[in-house]
Amino acid sequence: MFTGIIEEIGTVKGIQRGEKSCILSIQAKSIMDDVRVGDSIATNGVCLTATTVSPNGFTADVMAETLRRSSLGDLKPGSHVNLERAMQMNGRFGGHIVSGHIDGTGKIAAMDKEDNAVWVKIACDDNLLKYIIEKGSIAMDGISLTVAKVTACDFSVSIIPHTKDETTLLSKKIGDRVNLENDMVGKYIEHFMHFGDAPAKKEKKSGLSMDTLMENGFM
Secondary structure, X not given: OEOOOOOEEEEEEEEEEOOOOEEEEEEOOHHHHOOOOOOEEEEOOEEEEEEEEEOOEEEEEEOHHHHHHOOHHHOOOOOEEEEEEOOOOOOOOOOOOEXXXXXXXXXXXXXXXXXXXXXXXXXXXXXXXXXXXXXXXXXXXXXXXXXXXXXXXXXXXXXXXXHHHHOOHHXXXXXXXXXXXXXXXXXXXXXXXXXXXXXXXXXXOOOOOHHHHHHOOOO
């Protein structure tokens, strides 16, 4: 579990590509002081398991499903990535509940500066947009952000200078993909509301009846 508060910007040092998967080598420093093999590290919002660790970084396996759902397949050596270690139980909950399980990707449609902030508009499919509400939370490339505007085809967030300096978001260009994780509360509510819509399984009849009981001396 994560909070969407980025701890460090790492650098992709290498990518070993398989037929449908890959192994990422990520250079990092400040987060590595207590990382162990098997620990979870959100990388651009994707929960990855560290398979090797050193004082200078870690490696992680990325399976085909993750590459299909996320923008990790767009990475190349030299790409910068947002990193966050899994939340500690005694830590501050500075962002919102982030699982690191990406729902899909959106594309940056516009960037507009307004005084000390930058508005970023993201276009995405309806299956993601339906969970996004004004003043709700969204995890974008692992960054916990507040949704400022929503339309029928996109949504917008406003980026403060601290977020600009501590994440990779504003280094991206128009048309670049970003990983999106919707607020899980909304997804669970939808599931609970529609769970009973599926046809109920027919109960298997036992053949037991009042007449059968009487015929066999039980009544």
